[in-house]
Amino acid sequence: MEFSHFVDLMEVxxxxxxxxxxxxxxxxxxxxxxxxxxxxxxxxIDKGRISGQWIGDCDV
Structure with a gap:
């Protein structure tokens, strides 16, 4: 809840x-x-035309 509140406050x-x-x-x-x-x-997001991020396989 605190993290979500922080995200809202920072307008990100x-x-x-x-x-x-x-x-x-x-x-x-x-x-x-x-x-x-x-x-x-x-x-x-608008300027960079960002639509999302891709999470691939983690083979470490």
């Missing part, structure tokens, strides 16, 4: 993702999270 947008839904997985596969986020202003 969390760019929608395509591809994979999560960027982090626990070793046993029981926990997943989206740690990597790009927060940008509406003006930056």
């Amino acid at each position: 947008v969390d760019i929608p993702v395509s591809g994979k839904q999560f960027t982090w997985f626990s070793n046993d596969g029981t926990a997943m999270s989206r740690l990597d986020r790009f927060l940008v202003s509406e003006g930056f």
